[in-house]
Amino acid sequence: MxxxxxxxxxxxxxxxxxxxxxxxxxxxxxxxxxxxxxxxxxxxxxxxxxxxxxxxxxxxxxxxxxxxxxxxxxxxxxxxxxxxxxxxxxxxxxxxxxxxxxxxxxxxxxxxxxxxxxxxxxxxxxxxxxxxxxxxxxxxxxxxxxxxxxxxxxxxxxxxxxxxxxxxxxxxLPDAFFADGLGEAIKYGCIRDGELFGRIAAGGVKDEIEPIIYRCVDIKREFVERDELDNGDRMLLNFGHTFGHALEKLHAYKDLTHGEAVGIGMVMMSRCGEAAGLTEPGTAEKIARVLSEYGMPVSDPADPDLIREATQVDKKSRGDNINLVLLRHIGESFLHPIPRAELGRFMEALS
Ligand code: NAD
Ligand code: ZN
The missing domain is CATH 3.40.50.1970 (Rossmann fold)
Structure with missing residues (x-):
């Protein structure tokens, strides 16, 4: 291909x-x-x-x-x-x-x-x-x-x-690293392709990985072509990464892989989106189910206040606003900029 x-x-x-x-x-x-x-x-x-x-x-x-x-x-x-x-x-x-x-x-x-x-x-x-x-x-x-x-x-x-x-x-490739990459594959399904998400959810991806790689690369291609230098649309690829990066930092980049952190970040962001009436109800649960199927964690005991603080200093968020990536439903994503000061309220669903 x-x-x-x-x-x-x-x-x-x-x-x-x-x-x-x-x-x-x-x-x-x-x-x-x-x-x-x-x-x-x-x-x-x-x-x-x-x-x-x-x-x-x-x-x-x-x-x-x-x-x-x-x-x-x-x-x-x-x-x-x-x-x-x-x-x-x-x-x-x-x-x-x-x-x-x-x-x-x-x-x-x-x-x-x-x-x-x-x-x-x-x-x-x-x-x-x-x-x-x-x-x-x-x-x-x-x-x-x-x-x-x-x-x-x-x-x-x-x-x-x-x-x-x-x-x-x-x-x-050791299994732990395979699961790590799968976190990103699930992300592509979430932001752009409900069918890809369903295919991964159905299990057995290892035996049928080629078409999944193809579809993921094609989605990345599409975002990169639209925004080569990462100033706009490409930010949608950061779904799950805002809280994910914060969690990685709180774990000092140990005992939680990047893919696991992104997985938890996707669930958290979708829960917040659902509470704000922006994300279809049940979305967070669907993501959590797929992650558990592959033995990946779906939540983290970290205090939401600490997660919020770690999120505020993310080098990729600029200015007074913070650009959140939300799902409308599995397969469709959008950017949702909010003033930094409102992040705490947006995250209330996590407390
Ligand atoms: P990695 O390169 O450390 O590879 C993971 C582990 O698997 C390593 O121990 C490696 O030696 C081993 N490995 C890789 N392929 C193997 C194979 N076929 N057989 C046996 N062992 C194999 O890490 P990674 O998870 O591949 O990538 C993570 C890095 O990618 C991070 O540094 C992250 O910042 C970066 N990253 C960059 C972009 C980008 O757009 N440039 C996007 C996402 C992540
Ligand atoms: Zn990533």
């Missing part, structure tokens, strides 16, 4: 079992022959997949080498970005060469950011291997790195030249 995304510089997204092993062939369509590349990958993904990618690239006439870094969000750090710059420079990458990001969202965000800034920007190829990276982070051009002061505080918009999504890689 093939999708084309029409950003300022359009690119293809290929979703196909086994396409990782044809990376060279696919890359040759986009990058002129003879280019050099550095494959950035983490310590879990590299040992499983880097060899196949490198040999395929070599066979297609590219000179490649691998830059590995230690796996995990705690390694999404500027020191690793500096390591990448050094590797790019040592291996003589020029502006006609490219970077390969092979791994989950951490790898894609960092390799993409290093590519965005090295020599003021060189091209890059995304080969996302986690469900979250396949349906979310590899598409749309947001790249970045964490600072000690906060997550993703430094970054750039830099669209990849090609995205290769190989659903076969999910067979080695």
């Amino acid at each position: 093939n999708l084309k995304i029409n950003t300022a510089k359009p690119y293809q997204i290929l979703i196909e079992r086994g396409c990782l092993r044809r990376a060279g062939e696919e890359a040759a369509r986009v990058f002129p022959g003879g280019a050099k590349t550095v494959i950035v990958t983490d310590s879990n993904v590299g040992p499983i997949y880097a060899h196949a990618v490198a040999s395929s690239l070599e066979a297609a006439g590219f000179q490649s080498s691998v830059f590995p870094f230690p796996a995990g969000e705690e390694h999404k750090r500027t020191t690793n970005i500096l390591g990448m710059y050094a590797a790019f420079s040592d291996r003589g990458l020029t502006r006609s060469d490219f970077v390969v990001a092979l791994g989950g969202g951490v790898t894609g965000d960092m390799a993409g950011f290093a590519a965005a800034t090295y020599l003021r920007g060189i091209r890059f190829l995304q080969i996302p291997t986690s469900l979250l990276a396949q349906i979310d982070s590899s598409v749309g051009g947001k790249t970045g790195v964490d600072l000690p002061q906060g997550k993703n505080l430094v970054g750039a918009f830099h669209q990849p030249s090609l995205v290769l999504i190989d659903p076969d890689t999910l067979s080695t």
Whole structure:
């Protein structure tokens, strides 16, 4: 399955079992022959997949080498970005060469950011291997790195030249990370596609993941095309994230994954929406049911006042208003800006 995304510089997204092993062939369509590349990958993904990618690239006439870094969000750090710059420079990458990001969202965000800034920007190829990276982070051009002061505080918009999504890689992804990505898939159903939501709710997604990935990517494509630089419509993709980010912060980014936090955030926001008469009654319950079906939490014991405070300082909300994303019903979402001062009243349904 093939999708084309029409950003300022359009690119293809290929979703196909086994396409990782044809990376060279696919890359040759986009990058002129003879280019050099550095494959950035983490310590879990590299040992499983880097060899196949490198040999395929070599066979297609590219000179490649691998830059590995230690796996995990705690390694999404500027020191690793500096390591990448050094590797790019040592291996003589020029502006006609490219970077390969092979791994989950951490790898894609960092390799993409290093590519965005090295020599003021060189091209890059995304080969996302986690469900979250396949349906979310590899598409749309947001790249970045964490600072000690906060997550993703430094970054750039830099669209990849090609995205290769190989659903076969999910067979080695640990279950906890699969569930994490599923939280985002449920989100896409909530904001844009009731049928997708129903399909996930029916269970057994693992056996039939390809069409689900396709539909999620297509929804992300649509929002990104309408709002490449994230000033308007793309905010709908943040459904569940306003309270979700607050919960992640309150848990100090431990013992609650991003997908779990977003799941709880979607339920909370829908409960508030229902209480305000803006969301169809029963919506929060439907979301909670799907989450529980996949063993994900549906609520959190955190004090609503603390959640409200953590929400107020979200870097993505600007000015006097806070942009809430609400559902009218499963499959339809809208932006609901409210004055910051009214957030407490809006959240009364949670007390
Ligand atoms: P991750 O990259 O840390 O991957 C999760 C874990 O799974 C890691 O341990 C990784 O080594 C392992 N892994 C990945 N693929 C594997 C495979 N096929 N087999 C075995 N192990 C595998 O994290 P993630 O959940 O993929 O992504 C989270 C990151 O994505 C966060 O840093 C977040 O900020 C970012 N993100 C970015 C965007 C964006 O638009 N750029 C959107 C959402 C999230
Ligand atoms: Zn998310």
